[in-house]
Amino acid sequence: MSGKSSDIQRNPGAVSSGLSRRNVLRGGAGLTLGLTGASLVGGLFPEEAWAAGLVNIEVDAGQNENPFRWNTDAMKSKFGADIKMIGLPFVGQYEKLVSELTARSAAYDLLVFPPYFLGDFVALGFLKELDPYFGLLDPQIGDDYIPVYKDPVIKRDGKTYALMYDGDMLQVAYRKDLFDDPSEQKNFKAKYGWDLAPAKTWDQFMQISEFFTRPPNLYGTAFYAARGFCYAWFVNIFAGMGGRWFSDDMKPGINSEAGVKALEMLVKMKDYAVPNILQVDYPALNEVFLNGSTAMVIQWNDLALKVANPKMSNVVGKGGYAACPVRTYLPYSRVMAVSAFAKNPEDAYRVAAYMQLPDVTITYVYDSNCGQDPYRWSSLKPEAAMKDHTGGPSLDATDAKIYVDAIREGLKAGYPELAIPGAPRYLDILDLYVSQALAGSLKPKDALDATAREWASITEAEDPDRQKAAYAAWVKSFKDVGVSY
Amino acid sequence: MRGRTARREIAGAVRLLPAMTSASVSVPAVQPRRRGDTGRSFGWLMIAPCLAMLAANSIFPLIYAVTVAFESYQVLIPVPHRFIGLRNFERIFSDPLFWSSLGVTAWFIAGVVLLQFPVGFGLALLLNRLRRYQEMLATLLLIPTIISTSVAAFQWVQLFNYQFGPINYLLGLLHLPQPTWTADPALALPCLIFVDLWQWTPFMTLLMFAGLRSLPSSIIDAARVDGSTAWQVVWRIYLPLLRPVIGIALILRILMAFKLFDIIYVLTSGGPGTVTENLAFFTYVQGFRYFNMGYAAALSLLQLIAVAVLAKLLIRLTRRASAATAKE
Numbered sequence: 001m002s003g004k005s006s007d008i009q010r011n012p013g014a015v016s017s018g019l020s021r022r023n024v025l026r027g028g029a030g031l032t033l034g035l036t037g038a039s040l041v042g043g044l045f046p047e048e049a050w051a052a053g054l055v056n057i058e059v060d061a062g063q064n065e066n067p068f069r070w071n072t073d074a075m076k077s078k079f080g081a082d083i084k085m086i087g088l089p090f091v092g093q094y095e096k097l098v099s100e101l102t103a104r105s106a107a108y109d110l111l112v113f114p115p116y117f118l119g120d121f122v123a124l125g126f127l128k129e130l131d132p133y134f135g136l137l138d139p140q141i142g143d144d145y146i147p148v149y150k151d152p153v154i155k156r157d158g159k160t161y162a163l164m165y166d167g168d169m170l171q172v173a174y175r176k177d178l179f180d181d182p183s184e185q186k187n188f189k190a191k192y193g194w195d196l197a198p199a200k201t202w203d204q205f206m207q208i209s210e211f212f213t214r215p216p217n218l219y220g221t222a223f224y225a226a227r228g229f230c231y232a233w234f235v236n237i238f239a240g241m242g243g244r245w246f247s248d249d250m251k252p253g254i255n256s257e258a259g260v261k262a263l264e265m266l267v268k269m270k271d272y273a274v275p276n277i278l279q280v281d282y283p284a285l286n287e288v289f290l291n292g293s294t295a296m297v298i299q300w301n302d303l304a305l306k307v308a309n310p311k312m313s314n315v316v317g318k319g320g321y322a323a324c325p326v327r328t329y330l331p332y333s334r335v336m337a338v339s340a341f342a343k344n345p346e347d348a349y350r351v352a353a354y355m356q357l358p359d360v361t362i363t364y365v366y367d368s369n370c371g372q373d374p375y376r377w378s379s380l381k382p383e384a385a386m387k388d389h390t391g392g393p394s395l396d397a398t399d400a401k402i403y404v405d406a407i408r409e410g411l412k413a414g415y416p417e418l419a420i421p422g423a424p425r426y427l428d429i430l431d432l433y434v435s436q437a438l439a440g441s442l443k444p445k446d447a448l449d450a451t452a453r454e455w456a457s458i459t460e461a462e463d464p465d466r467q468k469a470a471y472a473a474w475v476k477s478f479k480d481v482g483v484s485y
Numbered sequence: 486m487r488g489r490t491a492r493r494e495i496a497g498a499v500r501l502l503p504a505m506t507s508a509s510v511s512v513p514a515v516q517p518r519r520r521g522d523t524g525r526s527f528g529w530l531m532i533a534p535c536l537a538m539l540a541a542n543s544i545f546p547l548i549y550a551v552t553v554a555f556e557s558y559q560v561l562i563p564v565p566h567r568f569i570g571l572r573n574f575e576r577i578f579s580d581p582l583f584w585s586s587l588g589v590t591a592w593f594i595a596g597v598v599l600l601q602f603p604v605g606f607g608l609a610l611l612l613n614r615l616r617r618y619q620e621m622l623a624t625l626l627l628i629p630t631i632i633s634t635s636v637a638a639f640q641w642v643q644l645f646n647y648q649f650g651p652i653n654y655l656l657g658l659l660h661l662p663q664p665t666w667t668a669d670p671a672l673a674l675p676c677l678i679f680v681d682l683w684q685w686t687p688f689m690t691l692l693m694f695a696g697l698r699s700l701p702s703s704i705i706d707a708a709r710v711d712g713s714t715a716w717q718v719v720w721r722i723y724l725p726l727l728r729p730v731i732g733i734a735l736i737l738r739i740l741m742a743f744k745l746f747d748i749i750y751v752l753t754s755g756g757p758g759t760v761t762e763n764l765a766f767f768t769y770v771q772g773f774r775y776f777n778m779g780y781a782a783a784l785s786l787l788q789l790i791a792v793a794v795l796a797k798l799l800i801r802l803t804r805r806a807s808a809a810t811a812k813e
Contacts, residue, residue: 091754095773102560102776124563227756276647278757279668287648425561425775432759439670439758450581461562 054082055347058097059112061087063371064166064334067355067364070389075354079137081347090282091228094424101126106341109348112165114332115153119421119470121337122156128338130160133349139163140357147481148414149375152474154335162335163356167365167375169330169410170236171301172198172205176320178212178295187211198322202240202265205296205325209272212295220272222288222297225438226281231431232331232417236298237262239415240326244485245426250468252455254430255448263437263444270438278438290314298324300332301410304403305368308395312368319399321406328410331417334372363389373407380404416478416485420470422462429454553782560776573783583784585759586767589674593763594742596678597685601738602731604682605689610719612690613697623694626687634684638751641680642667645752667753670760677761680748685741689734696730697723728810732803736796743792764788 059065065085075081086108088096094117100107101124111127121127130139141150146167154162178184179196188196192207199205209220223233235243241258253259270277274288282299286306289297290313297303306312307319336352338345354360362379365372367388374380385400386393395403418426430451437447459467478485554573558566577583608626612619629637644650645666653663667673700723708718724731746765749755755762755770762770768788772781 095776098560098776099773120561124561227754227758275663276665276668278670279647279665422561428774435756436758439756439760441670441758441760461557461559463564 053080053344053347054084055109055344055351056084056086056107057110057112057348057351058086058088058108059334060090060093062090063369064112066367066370067165067372067389068351070364071355071360074360075351078354079347079350081351083351101339101341104341106339106343108339109342109344110351111337111339112334113337114417115162115335116332116417116419116423116427118153118156118162118335118337119419119423119474122161123421126340127161128340128342128345128349130163130338130349130352133338133346133353134160136346137350137353139353144358144376144378146375146377146380146411148330148411148416148478148483149333150481152416152477152481152483153333153419155477157473162337163352164333164375165336165352165356166332166334166372168333168373169301169328169407169414170232170298170324171303171328171406171410172296172298172322172324173289173303173307174198174296174320174322175292175294175315175318177318179320198320199325202237202325206265206269206272208296209269213272215275217293219274219288219294220296221269222273222277222280222285222294223266223269224281224285224299225270225273225277225435226279226284227431227435228281229331229431230438231427231434232329233298234263234266234430234434235331235415235417236324236327236329237265239329240324245418246455246471248472250459250464250471252452254455255445255452259448260445263434263448266434267437267444278435289319292318300371301373301403301407302368302371304399305366305394308399309368317396317399321399321403323406323409323413327413327415329415329417333375333417363387366394368394380407414483416474416483418474420467420474422458422467425458426455429458550782550785553778554786555783556779558778558782560778566779569779573779574787576780577783577787582759582762582767583764586762586764589759589761590743590763590765592674593678593681593745594739596675597681597742598735598738600678600682601686601689602735605686605734606693606731608686608690609693609697610723612694623691626690628687629684630688632684634747635751637684638680638748641676641748641752645676667761668757670757673753673757673761677745677748677752680752681742681745684748685738689738692730692734693727696727700726725810728806729803732799732806736799736803739799740792740796743788743795 057068059068065087068083068085072083075083093113097111097113097117098120101121113121118127141154141163145154145164149164149167154160154164179198185196188208188211191211194204196208196211199208205221211220212218213220224230225233238254238259241262243256243258243262244253246253274280274293276284280288285297285299286303288294289299289303290306292314301321304319304321307315308317310316336355338348338352342348356376358376358378361374361376362384364370365374365379366385369388382397382400382404385395385404386397388394394400417423420426433442433447433451433454436442437444442450475485553566555568555570556566557569557572612622612626615622632640644652647653647663647665647668650666652666656663664672667676704722704726705718708722713721744765745763746769749761749763749766750769753761755766764784765788768781768784771777771784
């Protein structure tokens, strides 16, 4: 027993005499500091963050987290890794990641992002090279990765920095009940002089869109016209018109004749689209097809799976699928990469490698509750497209064949998304000016000229020689796998 | 009775106080004491954490931002940043997006202030005339103001939804045209102004209402006895007497409108195109989407100067107006 407490016992009045204002202030200050310190330590170093085997996974929030969730128990039992999902917004993911990684944050072990971030992230030293980790778990890439999703996407300077998680492309989804209707076919032929069928050229696409525009219940088409990714729907047409991102000496090719024609066409397409087209983003684009208000849309290829799901769709059994006219743009996709600042890089790699193994991939790339699409030959087959991740039904046999064939057609004419250093800024500037043209604030030619000026200044700031070399290497990587460019 | 006498005595003493302290009473010089020094040191010690926080959170960032405004600092380009003089500022004045965002900011401020003041003042007059339920109605009016701006903006996203929004549903029932609201380049900025009007007019009303309540009733009664009409009371008495309150309210609203960000971020993200991209949003895009820190710092610095000058001007105008009122 201490002396002070004995005093208190002997003289209860000692307690009140010790309660001076100064003592109260001292005690209060001490308590405040103590509590603040404890909460800071607790907040900065939460116990679970350091638990062995915990992998913090950054991914754009929503349906794209699901494949990880479906495989949580399997990964725990196979190599003892626990996973924690940290969802970021789809639009704005780049800003958030750069802010964290520039501060060398260890908040994420495994990063899931589109490959167009890869050029910047490798240049800035944000990622670990994965080749040394291959011994932990063989990723079984071999010849099973579809070539356009292999070296051009996951490698830089011959080193592997990422593994695939999602192989995206744009695809035409159309209402086959309308396209197969004899009276529609007859009227269409009478008006345009050719048989109604999925468009092979952009002029045909516009004619079909015009034909089915019957407001307020049916519109010819819709596209992603909101700020964020409207550039991709422009590039999809630009590619078909023979456009190129840059010339060999790194002069912007975006304001070429092909670019202007493509943007004029996209602006014209608004006339055949749903009235709130400038608000249409990814979920809204799905919605306008799934609720039956459009005859045809161009969307990322996972829409087909949602069409077949009666919980999501009013047009079950009415969806037809085809490759985009002329060329098929391959925007977005997702890769998995290990953060250079990861606290748990080995387990992060194991999770990434596991998630893209052929037997695992095939379970989720045909599930309507996620947005992942095939990137391995082993999963690109109709029989795989008939099952979701539980083994339950996905597409029926006929639709599965049409869908897989459309993907194969798209791959033959794939047009790569820019993924050199600075790509997120080049693309965002393009998106900004495309959205201005769509909003009517700028004429297409002026919008693309402004884009070209800004692109030139990005190239200048990045170092023109370095950009030229990076662009040449990137183009070569696609040409090496047979993509014409 | 005793209480009244006491109050009179106290009042007399208070009247005498200034004279006593200024001339007639000589106050002995206070000798500095050691205890006083200790007290002063203790005082500094007590405010030291606040000063440290202020230095870390405000003073250092401000100095750093000023420095960066003159540098070629781009986070995403792995080369050292260097001093480039006034180039960031030159770029600002030749950037069409800066001018369009300045235009949006000006339109927004004009729209907000020109609409909010008359509506807010009108509501305050109505509130002031009520004999019952004044406080309850004032509290109800405040609801939009106390809702988090982001949450309010999300509500309006739903309300403005072309396909599923209740506004278009009601318009449809009435067989009226259903606009696309924030997706329409011509309507997007008016929509933002309307949302701000909805959220912040009650604040204006409350300030005006408090001002009206503080006016001496004798002047208004006298005016009525003299046969003034309601309009004359408002125009000749309320408005001149409320000038200081109106000045403060307008300063606050202009400054708030100048830095508006959250409603734009949630409701339109600056679109369609850039028709709703104001200066604050434009600066955010440069700083945190393109990580063009030098340029964003220069933009912030310009805005800081602009806001400071604007606030100074408005305060001066308000003071002048108050002085004129006092003279009248």
